[in-house]
Amino acid sequence: MLTLAWQTVKARTSGFIGAFVAILCGTAIVAACGILMESGFRGGVPTQRYAAVDVVVTGDxxxxxxxxxxxxxxxxxxxxxxxxxxxxxxAAVPGARAVAEQTFPAVVVGPDGQPLAGKPSFGHNWDSAVLAPFSLKEGGAPKNGEVVLDAELAAQAGVRVGGEVAVMVRSAPVTYRVAGVAEASGSGRQASLFFSEAVAGELAGRPDRVSAIGVLGADAGRVEAALAGDHVTVSSGADRSAAEFDDVSQTKSILAILAGSFGGYAVLVAIFVVASTLALTVEQRRREFALLRAVGATPRQVRRLIGVETTVVSVVAGVLGSLLGIAVSLGLRAAFARIGVVPDDFALSISPIPLAAALLIGVGAARVAAWSAARRPSSISPVEALGEAAVQKRDVGRVRLAIGWALVALGLGATAVPLFLGGQLGAAMSVMAALVLIIGLALTGPRVVGAAVRVVAPVLARSSGVSGYLAAANVRKNSRRLAAAVTPLMLAIGFAVVNFYSQTTLTAAVQQQNERSITADHVITGVAGVPAEVVGQVSGGTATSLVRTQVITASTTGDSVEVQSRPANGLDPTASGMVDLGVVSGSIDDLRPGTVALSAGHASWENKNVGDTVEFWFADGQQAKLRVVATYEHDLAFGDYVLSAADARAHTNAGMDSAVLVKGSDATALQALTSRYPGLRVTEGVAAQDRGAERTQFLLNLVAVGVILGYVAISVSNTLVMSTAARRREFALLRLVGTGRRQVVRMMRTEALLTVGLAAVLGSLVAAVPLVVLAIGLTGTPVPAGPIGVYLGALAGAALLGLVSIAVSTRVSLRAKPIDAIGVRE
Known part of the structure; x- marks a missing residue:
C-alpha cells in the first residue's frame, strides 16, 4: 500500500500541492508557538549582576x-x-558563601537638574558588588553619606571621586559624596549605585528582609535542600537572569501564556484548514476512487490508500514546516521586541522538542482530516461507483449538519457573554464566539450557500448574458464547491474584523469609563513613579495616591481551581472627591490598610458582601485576607479590586505611587511642588493616565492574529487555485461546444464576484453579531469603536485575494488547447 501511495503522490504531484502547503504552513506556526513556549521556561538574557555566583535565591x-x-x-x-x-x-551549607543583596530604584539627577536618561538605575548595598563582580576603578568603599557609581553612570553624570551627586530614592533628591567608581566586565542592562550597608538597608525600607541572596561555592541542589519549605526560588545557570531582571521574568511568563493561547488558536485553525484542503483534494479525485471501487477495491483499501497518501505528504510537509517554524519564531520574537513585549536581547531556546511536537500535531491533524474525507468515497457501492463519479453529490450528511447547526447555536449563545462579563474576558469571548460561528457555518456551508445561490442565481442568469447564465448554472449545481471557496474567505474576514474591533471597543470602553470616573483637576506623574510623600505636600486642595497594581485570585469550579491575574488600584480614603467608582454599597471613605473594595460583578461572582473577608494574593505573591468595605460598578477603569494605597504600595518593588490625583489646588503651586522632584510633571485630568500596558497588549494581539491571518490568506489562495485548476476539463468542454474564451473568463469572474460577495456578507455577519453585543455590554451603544477603514481594508484584501487567485488560475487553465485539455486525466 505504501508503494502504491508513493506512486500516486508522484504521479499526481500537482493534486497534492494544496494539502502540502496547508500542512507546511500549519506545522510552521505550531512549531513557532512551541519554541516560544519553551523559551518561556528556558530562554533568557546573559546574566550580568549575578555573573560571579553559582546560585541566586529569590522570593517565589x-x-x-x-x-x-x-x-x-x-x-x-x-x-x-x-x-x-x-x-x-x-552559609551553613558546606563550602557556601552567602551574600545578601538589597535592590531598590535609585535615580541620579544630572547637571541639568533632570534624571539621567537611558538605562534604569538601581541602588544596592556595597557588599553585593562581589556578585557581578564589580571592582573599584577609583576611590574606595562607600561610608554613610557616600555612594559608589558604576563607571558609565559616573561618566554620564559628569562626576569623579570626591565630587557630589544628587540621588532620588522615593523622596526628594539627597546629595551624596562620590566615594568611588566601579566597573564590571561587559556593558550591563542596568546602571548601579552602591551605598553602605546601613544606608542601603534604610533606603530599601524593608527591615530584616533582603531582595536576593547570591551563593558562591555551592550547587543548587544543596541550597534547595537547605531551604526546603521556605517558599523561595533557587536559580542557577541561565535562570539567574530571570532573578536579576524583572522584565526577563515577566517575559518568560508572558511567552508561556501567549504561546499556549496563541498555539491553541493556531492548532484549531490549522486543523480546520488542513481538513478543508484535504476534503477538496479527495473530492476532486472521486472519479478515480469510483473506478477503484468498480474494479474490486474494498472500502478499507480505499481508506488505507487515502490515509497512507496523506501520511506521506504530511510527513514531508511536517518536517519542512517544523524547520520553517524556527524562522517564524525568530520573526515573532523580533516583532514582540519591537512593540516592547520582549527585551531586545532576549534569546529564544530552540530544541528538537517543539519541532517534534509540531510534526506529530501536523501529521495527526492530516490523518484525522484524511479519515473524515475518506468516508464518502470508500462507502459507495461498486454498482453506484461510476454513476456517482459523474454527478457531484449535493446533500450534506445529517451528522455534519447537526453538528454545524449546534455550533451555530452555541456561537450565538456565546455572543451574549459580554453582557454579563466585561473587560478582557468579554472581548476574548467575542472572538471565541465568532470562531465557533465560523466553524458552524463551514459545516453547514453547502446548505447556507445553496440557499443564497437560489436567491442570487436567477438574477445572474437574467442580467449577465451567457456568462451570467453559465455562472448561475454552475453555482446552482455545485454549491459544495462554492461553499469550499467561500468558507476560507469568510474565515479571513470574520477573524480579522472581530479580533481588531473587539480590542478597539474594549480600549474605548476603558477610556470612556476613565474619563467619567476620574474627576480630579490635575494629575501628577513621574518617569519612575511619584514618591508617596508628595501627597502630603499638596497645598490649597486635596490629593490622593493612585497605585496601579495587580492581584491574583483563585476560584474553584467543581474539582478544578482557576487562577487569574487581575488589574487592581490603590487609593486613599480621601479619593471620594476625585474619583467616581460608581459605588453600589458601602463607602470608599472606609478604605484603610487591611480593607478592600470589590467590583459589583466580581463580588456577586464570589458571593461577597460588605463586611465579608476576601482572600487573594498581592502583586508580590503575598497572601491577603482583607475585609470588604464597598462594591462598585466602574471595573473597567479600576479593575475588580481597589486596595488602600498603603497596602498596594507596600507590595511593589518601587514603593511609590503611579500618580497623584489633585483637586482644588492651583496649577502654579503644583508646578512649584513638582520642581523639587526631578522628573515629575503636572497634567490636566485623565489624559495623564498610563495607557502603555493596554496599547502593548493590543499590539501583541495584532501580531499574533496577523500570523494566523497570514496562514489563512495562504490557505484561501491555495483553496481557490485548487478548485479552479480542477475545472480544466469543464473549461475545455465549454469551449468545444462553442463558448468563447472571453465568455469563460467572464463566467469565472462572475463566480469570483459571487464568491467574494457571499464571503463578505457571511464574514461581516459572523463578526457583527458578537461585536454588536460586545459594544452594547461595554459602551452601551451597538456600534463597535474603531476606524471603519480597517473593516473596509479587510473586505478589500479578501476580495483582492479571491479575485486574483481565481483569475490567475483560470487564465492558466485556459492556456491549453480545448482538444488537448478534454483528454487530460483528472
Missing part, C-alpha cells in the same frame, strides 16, 4: 493555590523580598 513568584493542578498558577508581577535570616541558613 509562582502563585499556586492549595489543590490546584500543575498548570493552575500565575506569575506574580512584583519580586517578593525574602527574610534576611536565610543568609545564615545558606
Amino acid at each position: 513568584r509562582t502563585v499556586r493555590p492549595p489543590g490546584a493542578d500543575v498548570l493552575a498558577f500565575e506569575h506574580a508581577a512584583e519580586q517578593p523580598s525574602i527574610p534576611a535570616s536565610l543568609v545564615a541558613k545558606i
Whole structure:
C-alpha cells in the first residue's frame, strides 16, 4: 500500500500541492508557538549582576493555590523580598558563601537638574558588588553619606571621586559624596549605585528582609535542600537572569501564556484548514476512487490508500514546516521586541522538542482530516461507483449538519457573554464566539450557500448574458464547491474584523469609563513613579495616591481551581472627591490598610458582601485576607479590586505611587511642588493616565492574529487555485461546444464576484453579531469603536485575494488547447 501511495503522490504531484502547503504552513506556526513556549521556561538574557555566583535565591513568584493542578498558577508581577535570616541558613551549607543583596530604584539627577536618561538605575548595598563582580576603578568603599557609581553612570553624570551627586530614592533628591567608581566586565542592562550597608538597608525600607541572596561555592541542589519549605526560588545557570531582571521574568511568563493561547488558536485553525484542503483534494479525485471501487477495491483499501497518501505528504510537509517554524519564531520574537513585549536581547531556546511536537500535531491533524474525507468515497457501492463519479453529490450528511447547526447555536449563545462579563474576558469571548460561528457555518456551508445561490442565481442568469447564465448554472449545481471557496474567505474576514474591533471597543470602553470616573483637576506623574510623600505636600486642595497594581485570585469550579491575574488600584480614603467608582454599597471613605473594595460583578461572582473577608494574593505573591468595605460598578477603569494605597504600595518593588490625583489646588503651586522632584510633571485630568500596558497588549494581539491571518490568506489562495485548476476539463468542454474564451473568463469572474460577495456578507455577519453585543455590554451603544477603514481594508484584501487567485488560475487553465485539455486525466 505504501508503494502504491508513493506512486500516486508522484504521479499526481500537482493534486497534492494544496494539502502540502496547508500542512507546511500549519506545522510552521505550531512549531513557532512551541519554541516560544519553551523559551518561556528556558530562554533568557546573559546574566550580568549575578555573573560571579553559582546560585541566586529569590522570593517565589509562582502563585499556586492549595489543590490546584500543575498548570493552575500565575506569575506574580512584583519580586517578593525574602527574610534576611536565610543568609545564615545558606552559609551553613558546606563550602557556601552567602551574600545578601538589597535592590531598590535609585535615580541620579544630572547637571541639568533632570534624571539621567537611558538605562534604569538601581541602588544596592556595597557588599553585593562581589556578585557581578564589580571592582573599584577609583576611590574606595562607600561610608554613610557616600555612594559608589558604576563607571558609565559616573561618566554620564559628569562626576569623579570626591565630587557630589544628587540621588532620588522615593523622596526628594539627597546629595551624596562620590566615594568611588566601579566597573564590571561587559556593558550591563542596568546602571548601579552602591551605598553602605546601613544606608542601603534604610533606603530599601524593608527591615530584616533582603531582595536576593547570591551563593558562591555551592550547587543548587544543596541550597534547595537547605531551604526546603521556605517558599523561595533557587536559580542557577541561565535562570539567574530571570532573578536579576524583572522584565526577563515577566517575559518568560508572558511567552508561556501567549504561546499556549496563541498555539491553541493556531492548532484549531490549522486543523480546520488542513481538513478543508484535504476534503477538496479527495473530492476532486472521486472519479478515480469510483473506478477503484468498480474494479474490486474494498472500502478499507480505499481508506488505507487515502490515509497512507496523506501520511506521506504530511510527513514531508511536517518536517519542512517544523524547520520553517524556527524562522517564524525568530520573526515573532523580533516583532514582540519591537512593540516592547520582549527585551531586545532576549534569546529564544530552540530544541528538537517543539519541532517534534509540531510534526506529530501536523501529521495527526492530516490523518484525522484524511479519515473524515475518506468516508464518502470508500462507502459507495461498486454498482453506484461510476454513476456517482459523474454527478457531484449535493446533500450534506445529517451528522455534519447537526453538528454545524449546534455550533451555530452555541456561537450565538456565546455572543451574549459580554453582557454579563466585561473587560478582557468579554472581548476574548467575542472572538471565541465568532470562531465557533465560523466553524458552524463551514459545516453547514453547502446548505447556507445553496440557499443564497437560489436567491442570487436567477438574477445572474437574467442580467449577465451567457456568462451570467453559465455562472448561475454552475453555482446552482455545485454549491459544495462554492461553499469550499467561500468558507476560507469568510474565515479571513470574520477573524480579522472581530479580533481588531473587539480590542478597539474594549480600549474605548476603558477610556470612556476613565474619563467619567476620574474627576480630579490635575494629575501628577513621574518617569519612575511619584514618591508617596508628595501627597502630603499638596497645598490649597486635596490629593490622593493612585497605585496601579495587580492581584491574583483563585476560584474553584467543581474539582478544578482557576487562577487569574487581575488589574487592581490603590487609593486613599480621601479619593471620594476625585474619583467616581460608581459605588453600589458601602463607602470608599472606609478604605484603610487591611480593607478592600470589590467590583459589583466580581463580588456577586464570589458571593461577597460588605463586611465579608476576601482572600487573594498581592502583586508580590503575598497572601491577603482583607475585609470588604464597598462594591462598585466602574471595573473597567479600576479593575475588580481597589486596595488602600498603603497596602498596594507596600507590595511593589518601587514603593511609590503611579500618580497623584489633585483637586482644588492651583496649577502654579503644583508646578512649584513638582520642581523639587526631578522628573515629575503636572497634567490636566485623565489624559495623564498610563495607557502603555493596554496599547502593548493590543499590539501583541495584532501580531499574533496577523500570523494566523497570514496562514489563512495562504490557505484561501491555495483553496481557490485548487478548485479552479480542477475545472480544466469543464473549461475545455465549454469551449468545444462553442463558448468563447472571453465568455469563460467572464463566467469565472462572475463566480469570483459571487464568491467574494457571499464571503463578505457571511464574514461581516459572523463578526457583527458578537461585536454588536460586545459594544452594547461595554459602551452601551451597538456600534463597535474603531476606524471603519480597517473593516473596509479587510473586505478589500479578501476580495483582492479571491479575485486574483481565481483569475490567475483560470487564465492558466485556459492556456491549453480545448482538444488537448478534454483528454487530460483528472
